[in-house]
């Protein structure tokens with residue numbers, strides 16, 4: 214948690230943006246796995262963390278914009294709780310860490326909200342993404358559960374996105390901590406991979422690195438020999454000589470900022486030449502995309518440039534053909550690169566996507582495409598200094614997609630289907646770093662993680 218001034222200042226800035234009414238921020242509650250006392254690891258709501266900073270369940274906050282006050286609603290711990298869970302600070306002590314002096318019991322929030330409603334005050338809240346908070350908001354506000362999202366405050370969504378999008382120097386320090394733990398996870402995967410080891414063993418090792426550094430995986434680990442499946446969460450395969458391992462995983466820092474890194478490396482100690490060819494196209498695309506990411510540039514344009522670099526590289530290898538600009542504008546490259554170049558990152562790995570992907574990634578000047586591949590671009594709008602985002606191009610050989618398109622002879626002027634049979638079991642390659650948009654360009658966050666073929670082979674050979 215930062216110093217209390219950070220939270221006081223963040224709330225003051227939000228109040229200024231919203232102008233009047235009250236802002237309701239429900240924190241998250243414990244989420245049971247299979248019975249009440251056996252729950253998933255607790256993860257606080259990120260907007261609650263941003264404005265209040267307290268990383269524990271069963272709290273809610275109300276910012277009264279007109280009065281300029283914040284109240285924290287929560288219950289002091291009973292002796293039963295203390296017997297099972299150990300000594301706990303009081304709610305007043307917890308609140309003071311966030312610069313909040315007014316505390317009330319958790320259920321007192323109902324009365325406070327009823328009074329506000331009786332005075333016709335505007336109650337701003339964010340769209341909930343968890344069933345528990347949906348039900349709570351429904352009960353507290355008297356709005357049917359299935360209408361809660363329709364009544365979320367667009368004004369608050371936009372104000373929160375504007376504020377949380379610009380990372381401050383103290384946030385960048387936290388994000389770099391997360392990226393550095395993520396880098397250690399990747400080094401561990403590169404050090405332990407070998408023919409005969411199971412994906413599950415590697416997953417256990419990298420998750421252990423995150424946790425032993427007081428972090429927690431920022432999202433479900435992707436660690437697979439089937440990198441062509443973009444979000445592969447299966448860990449049952451055994452690594453075999455000749456295969457590639459795609460690892461897309463990252464850690465939260467202890468203060469819950471995320472890292473999101475991808476590396477791809479051979480199960481053997483060196484890449485074979487077919488792997489090197491594809492790897493170097495992805496690497497060139499990643500490096501040139503980072504160079505092109507600067508304030509004032511639309512990330513949509515960086516994405517399209519990345520798609521062209523990929524199409525050019527594949528054309529050089531004889532897998533694509535024709536005019537590269539036309540191939541990309543028609544969407545033919547998406548056979549190999551079917552996802553977006555990146556997304557915002559911060560307290561969430563896909564930062565603030567709970568508030569609406571189109572609010573965070575798009576605006577009045579740029580609309581989301583419906584074209585296969587491009588429709589999956591999560592961030593398209595102009596970049597600003599202070600944005601933290603991922604750059605994660607990839608090339609994949611997805612047999613099911615190749616077969617489908619080949620059957621229909623789709624984009625036959627741009628794709629050499631006859632050459633693709635040699636790549637059916639190739640898998641996929643993705644390379645991903647996390648960058649900060651600065652006044653003059655961009656900066657890769659965290660310590661360098663092996664990325665060139667030489668760097669990756671050097672670490673694979675140092676075992």
Ligand code: GLY
Nearest residue numbers: 432461462473556
């Ligand atoms: N790291 C997974 C993703 O960005 O979707």
Ligand code: MN
Nearest residue numbers: 473603605645
């Ligand atoms: Mn990512």
